[in-house]
Amino acid sequence: MASQAATADSGASGGISRREFLYYIWGASIALVALQGAGLLVWFLIPRFREGEFGGTFTVSVDSLPPINATPANYAEGRFWLVNLDTTQPNDLMYQAPDEPNPIQGVAAIYKVCTHLGCIYSWTPTNNRFECPCHGSKYRLDGRRVESPAPRTLDRFLIQAVADDETTVLAEANLTNDFYDPLVLPSGTAFIRVDTGTRKNGPSQELLCNFQGNCP
Ligand code: FES
Numbered sequence: 001m002a003s004q005a006a007t008a009d010s011g012a013s014g015g016i017s018r019r020e021f022l023y024y025i026w027g028a029s030i031a032l033v034a035l036q037g038a039g040l041l042v043w044f045l046i047p048r049f050r051e052g053e054f055g056g057t058f059t060v061s062v063d064s065l066p067p068i069n070a071t072p073a074n075y076a077e078g079r080f081w082l083v084n085l086d087t088t089q090p091n092d093l094m095y096q097a098p099d100e101p102n103p104i105q106g107v108a109a110i111y112k113v114c115t116h117l118g119c120i121y122s123w124t125p126t127n128n129r130f131e132c133p134c135h136g137s138k139y140r141l142d143g144r145r146v147e148s149p150a151p152r153t154l155d156r157f158l159i160q161a162v163a164d165d166e167t168t169v170l171a172e173a174n175l176t177n178d179f180y181d182p183l184v185l186p187s188g189t190a191f192i193r194v195d196t197g198t199r200k201n202g203p204s205q206e207l208l209c210n211f212q213g214n215c216p
C-alpha cells in the first residue's frame with residue numbers, strides 16, 4: 001500500500017511528481033511577473049526623448065538668436081519660436097501694455113501651437129504679430145494674445161543660459177504665476193538650452209486689443 005501511495009504522488013516513475021510540477025509552474029509565473037516588472041522599470045527610466053528632438057532639449061548658440069525686438073527665429077524641429085525682447089528700447093514689434101508695469105526683457109521660447117484649438121500659427125511680417133490661420137487669433141511678439149478666440153497667451157518652454165563648455169548653467173528662466181518669464185542672459189552666456197519637455201501654459205491675460213479699442 002505504501003509503495004502504491006508513493007507511486008501516485010510521484011505520477012510516473014522516473015518523472016517529476018505533481019507537486020513538483022505545480023512548484024515549477026508557480027516559480028515560472030513569479031519569474032515572468034518579475035521580468036515584466038523589470039522591463040517596465042527599464043522602459044520608465046530610459047529617456048523617451050533625445051536631445052535635438054521634440055520632447056527633449058535643444059542647445060542653440062547665442063549667435064543664432066534673433067536681435068533684440070526683431071522678428072522671431074523659427075525652430076521647426078523643436079516646435080518653438082525664439083524671441084529676444086526689450087521694451088525699454090524703442091521698436092516697432094514689441095510694446096508694453098498699460099497693465100504691464102515692468103519692462104519685458106530677455107529671451108523666451110514660445111510653443112508653436114495656438115492656445116485656441118491647436119493649429120500651427122505663424123509670424124505675419126506685414127502685421128508684426130503671430131496670426132493663426134484657423135480662427136484668427138493674434139499674438140504679440142512675446143506670445144501675449146492680442147485678439148481672441150485664443151483663451152490665453154502662447155505657452156513657453158523652460159530655457160537656460162549655458163556657458164561655452166555647454167554644461168555650466170548660468171541662469172534659468174524664472175516663474176511668475178507659474179509661467180516662464182523671458183530670461184535676461186548673463187554675461188558669459190554662449191548657448192541657450194530649451195527644454196521642450198517642460199512647458200508652461202500661458203496666462204489668461206486681458207486681450208491687448210482691449211487697450212487699442214479695435215477688438216472685433
Ligand atoms: S486654433 Fe488658432 S484661432 Fe483657433
